[in-house]
Amino acid sequence: RKEVEQDPGPFNVPEGATVAFNCTYSNSASQSFFWYRQDCRKEPKLLMSVYSSGNEDGRFTAQLNRASQYISLLIRDSKLSDSATYLCVVNRDSGGGADGLTFGKGTHLIIQP
Amino acid sequence: NAGVTQTPKFQVLKTGQSMTLQCAQDMNHNSMYWYRQDPGMGLRLIYYSASEGTTDKGEVPNGYNVSRLNKREFSLRLESAAPSQTSVYFCASRIFSGRLTYEQYFGPGTRLTVT
Numbered sequence: 396r397k398e399v400e401q402d403p404g405p406f407n408v409p410e411g412a413t414v415a416f417n418c419t420y421s422n423s424a425s426q427s428f429f430w431y432r433q434d435c436r437k438e439p440k441l442l443m444s445v446y447s448s449g450n451e452d453g454r455f456t457a458q459l460n461r462a463s464q465y466i467s468l469l470i471r472d473s474k475l476s477d478s479a480t481y482l483c484v485v486n487r488d489s490g491g492g493a494d495g496l497t498f499g500k501g502t503h504l505i506i507q508p
Numbered sequence: 509n510a511g512v513t514q515t516p517k518f519q520v521l522k523t524g525q526s527m528t529l530q531c532a533q534d535m536n537h538n539s540m541y542w543y544r545q546d547p548g549m550g551l552r553l554i555y556y557s558a559s560e561g562t563t564d565k566g567e568v569p570n571g572y573n574v575s576r577l578n579k580r581e582f583s584l585r586l587e588s589a590a591p592s593q594t595s596v597y598f599c600a601s602r603i604f605s606g607r608l609t610y611e612q613y614f615g616p617g618t619r620l621t622v623t
Binding site for chain 1: 548
């Protein structure tokens with residue numbers, strides 16, 4: 396099983412729709428989880444951290460399922476500006492190492508007018 | 509507060525040439541990272557520096573060297589560039605506490621082409 400796996404898409408979604416995508420991770424010791432957004436030819440930027448209890452930031456909701464080792468991202472009322480690649484990110488170990496985060500290859504989202 | 513800055517933004521090299529990519533952060537982060545991103549491959553860690561004075565290899569270190577010049581600056585050197593090193597290079601930094609994992613902040617990237 397790869398460390399972090401995502402469906403690469405693309406997901407083609409009409410404006411205003413709700414879209415969700417999942418990500419699975421292999422390391423059961425991972426403690427920290429994030430969603431990053433990357434626009435074409437730009438650097439990844441933090442979208443939101445993912446907490447055990449789930450968390451919401453405006454139209455975005457992130458959930459964590461430790462038992463099944465997956466995290467999800469839900470986008471409601473999608474906007475054209477949501478078109479981007481969404482990277483699932485998991486820390487490499489239980490937090491004791493400095494070698495950073497493991498990035499999924501990303502899910503490409505296209506919002507269509 | 510500029511965050512993470514990288515120079516140059518674009519570079520074209522001939523096979524065998526050398527160059528150094530510069531990265532600096534002004535957020536007082538202790539850990540810094542170099543990644544490369546290729547189509548279909550995602551971000552791959554080249555080298556990292558947990559703190560000033562230390563550096564360690566990541567997944568794909570061959571063909572690269574790094575220097576952590578001080579807390580702010582972390583450079584990546586290609587001694588003899590090869591076409592396989594054509595990629596987009598991102599520098600990142602974060603706080604490393606040993607217990608908690610904080611998010612990373614990325615620079616704008618360097619687009620390198622080796623012909």
